[in-house]
Amino acid sequence: MSALGPNRAIGAWVLVGLLAYACLPWYFLQEGSLLTALLGVWGSERTASGLWQALAHERPWLGFGLAGLLLSAGAGLWPAGRRQGQILVSAAGLGLLGLLGSGFTIGVTGWMFPSLEALWGPLPRGQFGMGWGGAVVLLSLAVLLGAGLARLGWFRSDVFVSASVVVCVAVLLLFVAYPVMRSMVSAVQDDLGAYAPALLLERLGTQRIWGLGCLSGPSRCGVAWNTLFLALMTATGTTLLGTLMALWAERGGTRLSRPLNALAMLPIITPPFVVGLGLILLFGRAGIYNQFMEWAFGIAPSRWFYGVFGVWLAQMFAFTPIAFMIMRGVVQGVSPSLEEAAQTLRASRWRTFTSVTLPLLKPGLANAFLVGFIESMADFGNPIILGGSYSVLSTEIFFAIVGASLDPGMAAALALILTLFALTVFFMQQRLLSRSQFTTVTGKGDAGLPMPLPRAVRWLCVGVAGPWLVFTVALYLFAFAGGFVQTWGRDYTFTLQHFRSAFDLQWGEFGLVWAGTAWNSFFTTVSLSAMAAPVCAALGLLIAWLLARTEFLGKSAFEFTALLTFAIPGTVLGVSYILAFNVPPFELTGTGLIIVLCFVFRNLPVGVRAGSAAFKQLDRSLDEASMMLRAGTLTTLRRVVLPLLKPALTAALVYAFVRSMTTVSAVIFLVSARYELSTTYIIGRVGNGDYGVALAYCTVLILFMSLMTFLVQRLVGERQLGRRANAP
Numbered sequence: 001m002s003a004l005g006p007n008r009a010i011g012a013w014v015l016v017g018l019l020a021y022a023c024l025p026w027y028f029l030q031e032g033s034l035l036t037a038l039l040g041v042w043g044s045e046r047t048a049s050g051l052w053q054a055l056a057h058e059r060p061w062l063g064f065g066l067a068g069l070l071l072s073a074g075a076g077l078w079p080a081g082r083r084q085g086q087i088l089v090s091a092a093g094l095g096l097l098g099l100l101g102s103g104f105t106i107g108v109t110g111w112m113f114p115s116l117e118a119l120w121g122p123l124p125r126g127q128f129g130m131g132w133g134g135a136v137v138l139l140s141l142a143v144l145l146g147a148g149l150a151r152l153g154w155f156r157s158d159v160f161v162s163a164s165v166v167v168c169v170a171v172l173l174l175f176v177a178y179p180v181m182r183s184m185v186s187a188v189q190d191d192l193g194a195y196a197p198a199l200l201l202e203r204l205g206t207q208r209i210w211g212l213g214c215l216s217g218p219s220r221c222g223v224a225w226n227t228l229f230l231a232l233m234t235a236t237g238t239t240l241l242g243t244l245m246a247l248w249a250e251r252g253g254t255r256l257s258r259p260l261n262a263l264a265m266l267p268i269i270t271p272p273f274v275v276g277l278g279l280i281l282l283f284g285r286a287g288i289y290n291q292f293m294e295w296a297f298g299i300a301p302s303r304w305f306y307g308v309f310g311v312w313l314a315q316m317f318a319f320t321p322i323a324f325m326i327m328r329g330v331v332q333g334v335s336p337s338l339e340e341a342a343q344t345l346r347a348s349r350w351r352t353f354t355s356v357t358l359p360l361l362k363p364g365l366a367n368a369f370l371v372g373f374i375e376s377m378a379d380f381g382n383p384i385i386l387g388g389s390y391s392v393l394s395t396e397i398f399f400a401i402v403g404a405s406l407d408p409g410m411a412a413a414l415a416l417i418l419t420l421f422a423l424t425v426f427f428m429q430q431r432l433l434s435r436s437q438f439t440t441v442t443g444k445g446d447a448g449l450p451m452p453l454p455r456a457v458r459w460l461c462v463g464v465a466g467p468w469l470v471f472t473v474a475l476y477l478f479a480f481a482g483g484f485v486q487t488w489g490r491d492y493t494f495t496l497q498h499f500r501s502a503f504d505l506q507w508g509e510f511g512l513v514w515a516g517t518a519w520n521s522f523f524t525t526v527s528l529s530a531m532a533a534p535v536c537a538a539l540g541l542l543i544a545w546l547l548a549r550t551e552f553l554g555k556s557a558f559e560f561t562a563l564l565t566f567a568i569p570g571t572v573l574g575v576s577y578i579l580a581f582n583v584p585p586f587e588l589t590g591t592g593l594i595i596v597l598c599f600v601f602r603n604l605p606v607g608v609r610a611g612s613a614a615f616k617q618l619d620r621s622l623d624e625a626s627m628m629l630r631a632g633t634l635t636t637l638r639r640v641v642l643p644l645l646k647p648a649l650t651a652a653l654v655y656a657f658v659r660s661m662t663t664v665s666a667v668i669f670l671v672s673a674r675y676e677l678s679t680t681y682i683i684g685r686v687g688n689g690d691y692g693v694a695l696a697y698c699t700v701l702i703l704f705m706s707l708m709t710f711l712v713q714r715l716v717g718e719r720q721l722g723r724r725a726n727a728p
Contacts (some may be wrong), residue, residue, distance in 0.1 A: 009159055010088070011428055017069045017140030023461050024133035026050040026062065031360065040461045047333070050133050058124045061102035065137045065684045068095020085151025091626060092145035099138060103130065103585025107179075129587025134583045135600040142170050151384035154552075160633040161550055168543055172561045174586075175601050177575035180415075180564060203413040211553030224417055227377055227392040229420070230308060235372035236314045241316070241468060242323025242368055243361070248461035249329045251453045262706075266321075266472060269705035270479075271662045271679060271698045275317045276385040277482070277691075278475040279310065306590075314382040317376045317472065322655065323605060328363030329647030332614050339451040349454040357533045358450070365610040365618040366429045374422050374563065378664040380570055393418055398571045398665075408575070419564070426560055436637075479697030483696035498696035518697055521681040528592055528675070529660035532599035537652035540601070540607020541645060545637065546614035547608075578669055589690035590672045598667055599660040607652030653712050658705045 023038070025047045041049040045057050054062040055640050071091030076086040104112075108126045113119040132137070144657040146163030149155065155162040187203070188198045204210075208313060211222035221229070282304040283289050290301035342352040380394045387395060400411035453461065474621055486493045502518035514520075543562050547555065565573060577598055581588040588594035618641070626636040642649070664679040671680050 002111070004582060007080065010072070010620075012077050013140045013143045013147075013544070014069055017065075017137050017144075018073075020133050020136035021050045021065055021069065022137060023049055024267055026053050026133040027128040027130050028131035048450040050137065052206070059127060061106065062275060063100065064098020064102065065095050065134075065141070066090060066389045068092055068098070068141050068144075069137070074421055075148075078150060080263045081150055085148045087152075088144055088148025088151060092141045092148060095141045096138065096145065096436060097341070099134070100585070101139075103127075103728060107584050116253045127584055127586045130237075134585075140168070142167050147725065153549060154285065156512075156654070158633055161546070164542060165546055165550065165552060168539070168546065169522075169558060170538070172558070175597055176561055176564050179573070180568065180582035182580045183408075183572060183576035184412050184416065186408045187416060189409060199409065200413055200416075203410050204417070209414070209417070223391045223393050223396050223414075223597045226308070226390060226396075226416070226419060230315070230392060231314060231373045231376040231601025233312055234319060234376035235369045237312070237316050238320045238323045238372040239327075239365060241320045242325075243327045243365065244461045244465040245320075245324045246327035246331045246468075247453060247457065248465055249291060251450055252329060252458060252461060266702075266706075269658045269662075269709060270476070271374035271664075271682060271701055272697075274479045274698045274702075275314050275475070278312055278479040279305070279317075279386065281482075282475065283310070283479050293294075303388065308388055309684075310386035310388070311383050311390060314386055315376050315379055318379070318382065319372050319476070320373065320468075322371055323649040325647075325655070326610050327361070327364045329433045329610065329651065330361055331645060333614065334450075336358050336450045347706060350456065350462060352451060353454050362464045367613045370425055370429050370563075371606060371609050373425050377418050378568060378570065394571070394665075401571060411572065411575075415568055418568060422563070423560065426563065427556075462710045478700055479695060483692060485692070487692070488718055495692075496694035499700070502693050502697050503700060518678075518681055518693075518700075521676045521678050522700075523662055524592075524675055525678040528596050528677075529599065529657050532596045532603075533581065533653055533658050535596075536600045536603050536656035537607050537649060540604050540652050541611040541642075541658075542648060543604075544608050544615055544648075545641065547618070548613060548618075552600075562608045565602050565604060570602065571668065573598065573666050589670075590674075592675050595667055596672050598670060599656070599663070601603065602663065603659050604668045607648070607656045610648040610651040611645065614645050650713055653708050657708060661701060661705055 023041055025038075025041060026049055028048070029047070030289035038047075041047060042052050048057060049064060050062045054066070069092050071094070072088055075084050075087035075091060079089065105116055106112065106127050108128060111120070111124045117123075143163045143166070148161045149166065150157050150159040151164035153641065155165060178313075188195055188197045188200050190199060207222065209222045209224050212225075278343070281287055285301045285303055287305075287409075292299055292300075293299040338356055338360070339352050342356045343349075347355070355611045356636045370603060375391075375510045380398060383390070383392045383395050384398070397411045397414045400407045400414065440470040452458075457508060483498050484494055485491065486495050486497075501516065503516040503522075540562075543559075547559055552558075568576075577594055578589055580586070581594055588597070622640055622644075625639045626635075631639070664683065667677060668680065671677055678697065682694045682697055685691075685697070
């Protein structure tokens with residue numbers, strides 16, 4: 001009986017797997033609801049469960065899943081120990097290898113490889129992509145595999161930690177590494193699909209990519225150097241601005257903390273077209289600045305803004321809020337007692353700031369720089385609108401995929417360069433942080449007052465971040481105004497017609513009618529984003545916790561895989577998902593689920609980096625004290641760790657939701673007639689020249705996402721660190 005307690009979790013997951021195997025549709029439902037399909041799990045081939053598919057529909061290979069679950073149930077009869085672990089690992093491994101192996105080798109018409117058909121003979125039936133039943137059984141087997149590894153002594157014999165690592169590795173391999181590798185394979189294939197590794201060197205070794213004509217002008221450089229230069233400039237600028245705004249908001253001794261937070265968040269809740277359009281209205285050939293220069297000084301309007309400066313400025317607007325959200329949590333976590341100790345030893349504010357405060361910000365600075373660097377490399381919208389003759393890798397990849405050349409091999413080869421750049425910066429960051437400790441939040445009381453900023457630092461914040469925020473307000477005022485005039489540049493008459501066209505409400509015979517043309521895309525985008533945001537935040541913080549508190553083989557590769565989706569342009573990620581999930585064992589193309597998954601894993605790195613920066617400030621003694629009081633790992637996470645991660649949780653939730661609402665490049669190839677998104681609707685309007693409706697829709701999105709950001713911050717709240725606040 002003593003073994004029953006530790007085995008309860010194992011028994012519960014075995015039961016979940018068996019119920020899914022017997023009572024849920026095994027294959028993906030192309031139409032109809034899950035509730036309707038449950039009525040046919042013992043009949044129709046389309047909705048039958050895994051058990052009935054194996055017994056009645058001639059698909060015996062699905063028996064691997066049942067065998068793995070039954071053998072795992074038998075392992076529960078053994079006491080917790082190495083023998084039980086060996087049985088669990090063998091049983092779960094058998095089930096996973098059998099189901100995944102058959103999934104990748106058996107397609108709709110039978111064997112997918114002629115050699116297997118010659119060896120085993122033709123199959124009477126093929127199979128479709130896995131559905132709810134298959135997904136839950138695979139999840140159960142993955143958890144049981146983790147439990148078996150814990151019984152063998154891995155991960156400190158903690159079943160929760162072991163299962164979490166196995167499940168996170170599995171989802172990262174399936175939804176990040178597998179699609180990317182599926183796309184990258186085309187880099188070494190010719191037009192007929194045959195492998196030709198020499199083509200990779202031929203595609204990469206061109207003057208267009210690595211040309212060194214930079215001395216003649218930035219537009220003459222190779223696209224690889226252009227991308228690297230732009231990414232370094234953007235990462236440096238966003239990290240500096242984000243840090244200054246975070247210091248001003250948290251240590252500025254002003255009542256402007258909340259307005260600063262709201263203004264700094266404004267660019268991140270904006271559709272990608274608004275910033276570019278606003279900058280064009282200000283600095284374009286017919287923009288206000290050029291018109292003023294012509295009127296005042298007789299300087300003829302030109303296209304000077306289009307190029308590296310325009311792209312850099314737009315990226316600064318777009319990515320500075322990410323750095324601000326990361327740095328704000330890190331600044332909050334700096335212990336005032338350390339600063340007070342330095343001042344007790346007669347250190348000045350300036351010396352305390354440079355020798356105590358600033359070094360403790362190093363994890364946040366490194367994480368903000370990394371995220372800014374990768375975001376800049378993967379950005380597509382700003383370079384395509386404002387780049388002019390300044391080409392970068394993301395736009396080259398886009399034209400290789402959808403242009404007249406239609407060369408997916410070249411697109412994959414260019415994506416390899418992006419990945420190499422990201423890998424280099426990632427390992428440099430790891431080396432920078434690996435030799436130092438930055439713990440500032442411990443289990444001890446800390447009633448110290450945060451040190452006010454030195455005068456020079458405060459004036460730097462005011463002098464740099466202040467004008468930037470004013471410029472941000474001015475830019476958005478122009479964007480807002482565009483939705484309230486008849487035709488920008490010709491007729492500035494005030495009107496609400498654009499809003500009525502998009503979001504009209506009428507009262508019909510049967511009640512309220514959503515008559516506006518934008519309602520369908522709006523509701524679809526909100527529902528899919530709301531599903532993706534909590535999953536993205538929870539998974540990101542779980543991965544950050546595993547990276548901070550657990551040591552295991554392949555940890556660096558695990559972290560880089562979690563960040564990989566930021567190193568790839570959204571267009572490449574979308575094409576990768578189409579290639580990977582258009583055939584068994586996972587057929588998701590054309591569904592809302594593939595869009596949700598793209599949202600989750602596209603935005604995952606921000607949650608991981610924000611959580612990693614916060615965990616570096618939390619003393620391990622907090623976890624250990626909870627464990628000594630006999631709290632389990634899950635209880636420690638929920639009651640001790642999570643309340644101290646509220647800034648990181650807010651950052652992950654807000655970023656995942658608003659970027660899902662406004663993303664375009666990653667999902668442009670994934671949308672369908674049934675699942676039209678807000679960004680694709682806006683693109684269609686812009687393509688038709690209907691800028692008023694497009695800007696009106698952008699205005700509604702900004703107001704809606706501002707409200708959602710406020711609600712998330714109120715729901716999550718602020719972490720309580722037991723510190724006094726400075727008097728205003």
